[in-house]
Amino acid sequence: MQDAGVYLFSHSPIHQSGIFVCMSGNTDKHIMRRALKLALKGRGHVSPNPRVGAVITAPDGTIIGEGCHTHFGGLHAEAAALKACDGKDTRGATIYVNLEPCCFQGKTPPCTTAIIKSGIRRVVAAVPDPDPRVNGRGFAALREAGVRVEVGVLADEARHLNRGYFSARERGRAWCAVKVALSLDGKMAALDGESKWITGPEARKLTHALRADHDAVMVGAGTVRHDNPQLTVRSVRGPSPARIILAPHFGIPPGCKLAESAAQIRTILVTTETADPPGADDKTIELLRMKENKFGMIDPEELLSRLVDFGIQSLLIEGGSRVLSSFMQADLIDEISVGYAPSVIGQGISPFEDFNPVSWSGRPRFRIARIKHYGEDVVITYNRVT
Ligand SMILES: NC(=O)c1ccc[n+]([C@@H]2O[C@H](COP(=O)([O-])OP(=O)(O)OC[C@H]3O[C@@H](n4cnc5c(N)ncnc54)[C@H](OP(=O)(O)O)[C@@H]3O)[C@@H](O)[C@H]2O)c1
DSSP: BBBHHHHHTTTTTHHOOOGEEESSSOOHHHHHHHHHHHGGGGGSSSSTTTOOOOEEEOOOOOOOEEOOOOOHOOOOOHHHHHHHHHOOOOOOOOEEEOOOOOOOSSSSSSSHHHHHHHHHHHOEEESOOOOOOOOOOHHHHHHHHEEEEOOTTTTHHHHTTTTTHHHHHSSSSSSEEEEEETTTSOEEEEETTTTTSSSSSSHHHHHHHHHTTSSEEEEEEHHHHHHOOOOOOSSBOOOOOEEEETTTTOOOTTOOOOTTTTTTTTTTEEEEEOOOOOOTTTTTSEEEEEEEETOOOOHHHHHHHHHHHHOOOOOEEEOHHHHHHHHHHHHOOEEEEEESSSSSOOOOTTTTTOOSSSSSTTTTTTEEEEEEEEETTTEEEEOOOO
């Protein structure tokens, strides 16, 4: 079975700029790309920490050590790469890392100190770390010690790799992605709620890989009722994310597969401060109680902020229409992956059925980030235009 990271990676912007076919030697971009690829190994294991990879090269450009942050609380990538040098001379070397090295004592010692001690003379970093304990101080400590620091190599790819981490620190809310399967006439289900399956097995494999790339996946009560999904990662190799059920009043029906596996996979039921929906007393399910408005609805923005407190920095919403509409209405969707299938549903449910734009000119706009065939289907990924 293919690894989720490899499956996504082969379709990601990290791969698409074609640097893997660049044979013109170890350029900074080429080695940074290697660091990004290493960082991907932390997917599903390091959050709420960032995904970080590091590569160390000798003055002649030869790679002498590399490593990544493999699990929360584990060695940082820089320390892992230094360890991998295993007695090789690191004096005068360069370290490539996709995030600013830390400069504080946390679960592990500061990476800046280890880099300075090792005699490394040059640090090539993709982006500053927005963590208030770092945020430029790591670079300053290195420069003060006479280390050359260059920042900005493959910055966009590096931000995308850690989009949940940046979103939580810069916006105080989880990154919000959507995945939806549509017929060629733009319907996500028939009028009676039937929607299994719209797209084929290849596109569904992508869905599983996307799940493995997020901290949590969420559906609403209607989708639980109609589809009874498991929301696990099965058709590719990778960690299953936490599952969130937005069913403040409907709760969890008997036979719900999400509840049946809640002892093994983290499962959260979002409800209101006063509701007592079915399943709320299930000890294997975490409860997230939130204020409701006069229509019994939960504010999507507040939900994304509360998720950060639950250690969830990136969320993949898999429907249905009412959940998607309320997140679109709140203008919180950062990325949408739409799988278009070559079939017609006719009268049916649209993904944003209840959404009302504030004005024609103010309607939300998205830009195509990727287009890819999966079997008979086409998956287009869009980013919100800000
Ligand atoms: N093609 C696809 O990719 C795809 C994916 C998923 C689902 N589907 C289809 O979509 C259909 C389900 O869509 P749906 O619109 O009926 O159901 P839904 O959006 O899954 O769930 C609606 C329920 O979610 C809760 N909810 C949603 N937004 C909320 C908010 N802001 N605050 C509080 N609660 C909120 C409410 O639960 P309470 O009732 O508890 O208040 C609401 O009744 C099914 O036919 C399913 O097969 C298709």
